[in-house]
Amino acid sequence: METVVEGRAFYQGDLIECCIGIEGGKIVSIKKVLKGEKHYNYSSKLILPAAIDAHVHFRDPGLTHKEDFQTGTIAAAFGGVSCVFDMPNTLPPAISSETIKEKLDSVTKKAWIDFGLFGGCVSSFKPESIANMVIGYKLFMSSTTGVLLVPDDQSLTKIMTSVSKTGKVIGVHAEDERMIRKLPEKNLLDHDRNRPIEAEISAIEKLVSNFSENRVHICHISSTRSLKSIRGTKFTTEVTPHHLLLDNTCELGAFGKVNPPLRNRNERELLFEAFIRGKFDIIASDHAPHTIEEKEDDFDIAPCGMPGVETTVPLMLNLVRRDLIDLKTFTKCACERPAEIFGLLKGKIEVGFDGDLIVVDHKKIERIKAENLHSKCGWTAFDNYEAIFPRALFVRGMLVMEDRSIVGERIGRNVVVKGEKSQH
Ligand code: NCD
Ligand code: ZN
Ligand code: ZN
Ligand code: ZN
Numbered sequence: 003m004e005t006v007v008e009g010r011a012f013y014q015g016d017l018i019e020c021c022i023g024i025e026g027g028k029i030v031s032i033k034k035v036l037k038g039e040k041h042y043n044y045s046s047k048l049i050l051p052a053a054i055d056a057h058v059h060f061r062d063p064g065l066t067h068k069e070d071f072q073t074g075t076i077a078a079a080f081g082g083v084s085c086v087f088d089m090p091n092t093l094p095p096a097i098s099s100e101t102i103k104e105k106l107d108s109v110t111k112k113a114w115i116d117f118g119l120f121g122g123c124v125s126s127f128k129p130e131s132i133a134n135m136v137i138g139y140k141l142f143m144s145s146t147t148g149v150l151l152v153p154d155d156q157s158l159t160k161i162m163t164s165v166s167k168t169g170k171v172i173g174v175h176a177e178d179e180r181m182i183r184k185l186p187e188k189n190l191l192d193h194d195r196n197r198p199i200e201a202e203i204s205a206i207e208k209l210v211s212n213f214s215e216n217r218v219h220i221c222h223i224s225s226t227r228s229l230k231s232i233r234g235t236k237f238t239t240e241v242t243p244h245h246l247l248l249d250n251t252c253e254l255g256a257f258g259k260v261n262p263p264l265r266n267r268n269e270r271e272l273l274f275e276a277f278i279r280g281k282f283d284i285i286a287s288d289h290a291p292h293t294i295e296e297k298e299d300d301f302d303i304a305p306c307g308m309p310g311v312e313t314t315v316p317l318m319l320n321l322v323r324r325d326l327i328d329l330k331t332f333t334k335c336a337c338e339r340p341a342e343i344f345g346l347l348k349g350k351i352e353v354g355f356d357g358d359l360i361v362v363d364h365k366k367i368e369r370i371k372a373e374n375l376h377s378k379c380g381w382t383a384f385d386n387y388e389a390i391f392p393r394a395l396f397v398r399g400m401l402v403m404e405d406r407s408i409v410g411e412r413i414g415r416n417v418v419v420k421g422e423k424s425q426h
Contacts, residue, residue, distance in 0.1 A: 006038030011049040024357035027398030052084030052358040054340035057286035064093020071112035077376040081312035082392035084358035090122030091148025113414025125157035133168040144177035176205035190250040224262040256304035291379035316389035357399035360392040
């Protein structure tokens with residue numbers, strides 16, 4: 003066997019002591035004893051599938067003073083993430099085959115972990131022309147960071163119909179633009195008031211009543227009331243760590259300004275409750291770095307979004323340690339479901355899947371500190387939170403991070419290979 007990773011692995015719902023054999027990047031055997039040319043023995047440490055973060059903004063090209071694909075993927079690696087899906091609100095926006103080709107050329111050279119790119123939806127575009135290059139499509143129903151157009155109802159229908167023919171998933175930022183107030187904002191309560199939960203529900207209800215059979219993925223859901231609206235559809239659902247752990251009374255100022263907004267404490271608690279009961283398909287960071295300088299500007303003009311790709315898994319692993327979330331729910335939402343929804347053989351320790359693994363020492367509790375993180379933006383909303391950072395990350399059997407250092411070679415690649423059929 004090329005590579006063997008030994009430890010207490012999360013396999014078919016249980017932790018078992020075993021050897022995971024990897025050849026050509028894929029898991030080929032899981033047995034009590036295996037011999038490998040490279041043999042990594044982690045004895046009693048946990049081996050979990052690496053996470054897939056299906057919602058990041060790595061700002062490359064065009065906004066690389068906030069992040070680029072190198073710093074973004076390195077931050078991801080330290081956070082136990084072996085694959086990210088990058089959003090199209092870059093500069094230029096990733097909406098045509100030219101812009102996406104260019105983006106691919108530029109980011110592939112910088113990727114330390116695997117990735118897929120979302121194609122942005124605008125009124126005038128032809129989704130089939132980029133179908134073989136993107137992991138999925140992204141539609142913004144309201145204005146947020148970037149210039150991607152918010153379509154009118156007619157364009158929305160056209161986009162939904164043409165995207166459904168590609169068979170790919172369409173991720174939606176669901177807030178109803180018409181219900182967003184533009185009153186001046188001084189704090190997180192004002193931001194919540196300007197973009198109320200009702201705006202999220204209204205956008206979701208529009209999608210439910212018109213496109214309930216489409217492969218719609220609702221990004222960053224901020225209220226359990228939205229979850230209820232989705233019941234009975236084929237839609238998949240996403241929640242972020244910040245909506246689970248932070249609320250609009252946190253003293254973060256504009257550093258807590260994000261779309262959709264942080265809600266009140268009660269909403270947050272209900273959301274957390276729903277998450278631990280397995281009501282969400284996936285957890286994703288919505289890693290949206292902005293500079294400290296921008297965030298220190300007047301609250302009203304500071305941009306929306308916060309980083310998170312490096313802290314999602316560590317925060318969740320700490321909640322697993324505290325028995326607030328079970329390991330099954332965590333791996334389902336962070337690893338298995340993102341892979342299934344987007345058609346990848348990743349996110350699971352199972353024969354035939356990519357050898358994407360993390361090594362976790364549950365006794366090593368740390369506190370999150372901005373200066374120890376790797377995003378270019380240099381700040382975090384989770385300062386001083388307890389976390390368990392993975393000790394190692396394998397991407398397709400290759401060690402990328404070990405003992406809190408990047409090791410090996412830059413092997414990240416686009417998971418969308420031209421002509422290759424996904425598992426669906
Ligand atoms: C995101 C960004 O900055 O790109 N901001 C945010 O508040 N979430 C855009 C988005 O996902 O809406
Ligand atoms: Zn969004
Ligand atoms: Zn986003
Ligand atoms: Zn499937």
